[in-house]
Amino acid sequence: xxxxxxxxxxxxxxxxxxxxxxxxxxxxxxxxxxxxxxxxxxxxxxxxxxxxxxxxxxxxxxxxxxxxxxxxxxxxxxxxxxxxxxxxxxxxxxxxxxxxxxxxxxxxxxxxxxxxxxxxxxxxxxxxxxxxxxxx
Numbered sequence: 001x002x003x004x005x006x007x008x009x010x011x012x013x014x015x016x017x018x019x020x021x022x023x024x025x026x027x028x029x030x031x032x033x034x035x036x037x038x039x040x041x042x043x044x045x046x047x048x049x050x051x052x053x054x055x056x057x058x059x060x061x062x063x064x065x066x067x068x069x070x071x072x073x074x075x076x077x078x079x080x081x082x083x084x085x086x087x088x089x090x091x092x093x094x095x096x097x098x099x100x101x102x103x104x105x106x107x108x109x110x111x112x113x114x115x116x117x118x119x120x121x122x123x124x125x126x127x128x129x130x131x132x133x134x135x136x
């Protein structure tokens with residue numbers, strides 16, 4: 001009997017930055033908007049694929065000049081963690097599409113009051129990127 005292997009791995013243009021901060025997400029977004037001249041707004045909570053009862057707070061911003069979408073997600077919800085392997089991380093910034101420099105983004109975020117640490121998440125070393133994929 002022949003067996004067929006389904007390759008469901010797909011490449012996605014995705015940058016995930018992890019943020020440690022002692023401030024609430026709305027305050028963090030306000031600081032980023034003020035200092036970096038962005039326009040993050042509260043949007044519908046993020047519900048990762050393959051989960052039904054987990055919902056994570058989300059703020060979004062689209063840079064029309066570079067066609068880059070930025071989403072800031074809380075790592076914690078009442079029902080668990082977005083990324084259980086990084087429980088010490090408070091928030092994630094997901095950058096999709098367009099043109100961006102991860103180094104410049106990290107440098108600018110490090111200047112924000114309330115951000116203690118920013119680092120790029122190595123997606124090849126985590127179990128799954130599914131929680132970070134935003135489809136809406």
